Amino acid sequence: MAKPFNELRERLLRAGVAPRHVRRYLAELADHLADLRAEEERAGRSPADAESAALVRLGGTDDLSRAMIEQRQFQSWCARAPWAMFGLAPLFLLAGAYFVACLILWSGWKIFLPGTESPFVPILDGFAIFYFGVGRMLYFAAPVLIGWGIALVAARQRLSAFWPTVGLVLVALIGATAQVHASRPAVPGAVGHVSMDLALGPSAQAASHGLLHALVILSLAALPCLVWRLQRPRSPSA
């Protein structure tokens, strides 16, 4: 993107304009600027003078940003309802991921381990290892991946830290306290069932272990955001 629009882009994103609208606006402004520059050069101006004149004709950053910001329909959902985007949406995503992980566990149990009391037994079959591995990966990685998603969205839209932090903490706490249980009734031929609950643990030691787990998830999830924030001063165009 042309350098003159860096400030405009930052201003629009910070005002809550959705990145896709910012991208399209700046792309059209860049095309328009090129047309104006060509027109000024055809009128006999030097390239430097043509550039300056074209920028003046295009409009100042204040005017260009105000025109876009005043159109409230271009606001991103993260700006309109941050509580929903960072408080509720990650929880629904996490619930969805856990549901799929439990479904994989339950179906794998039914397919590969039909006679066992629990699916949490050593597995030797190669495909079964892969099948259960996918579910396990989803279960353990979901909080971190969702945390990265939160950090990415917050960074792209230059959001203040409050709501993304709330989302990260919620996801980390749920990720650390989620526990899967599997049991089969002692009736011949009964179907086993898988359930989940959220608990820190019965003892103080288990609780502190859970909190440590939450801290690990939080750190892993927040890591890309921290790296991005640390790198920003070195790349002003970011």
Added chain:
Amino acid sequence: MAARETNPNFMNGVPELLILRLLQQEEMYGYEIVHAIRSRTEAVVAVGEGVVYPVLHGLERDGALRSRRKNVNGRSRIYYSVTAAGSRRLADLSEAWSNLAAAIQKMLKGGRHGEAIQ
């Protein structure tokens, strides 16, 4: 970017009307639209040229305009044209502005208040 003097707030709504009127005749891209506005209003209507895009995007989002990407002379342009909803909106806006302009004209020519405000 350098500052430029533009028309004040009473121009609100004018770019929308002019854009719809222009695009009703033929599809255009942003630079063409600004040029056409400037030439047809004899430069009386002066807006920062880039300000036309939020208006175009807003009209498109409202369903009054549609856009399509087109390659012209090796450059990709976004062309805008009026939809049926846009034509209806233009008719409403034109009527409102004509009434307003007539009323203001009457006021400026010294007509009675009761005649001007209908």
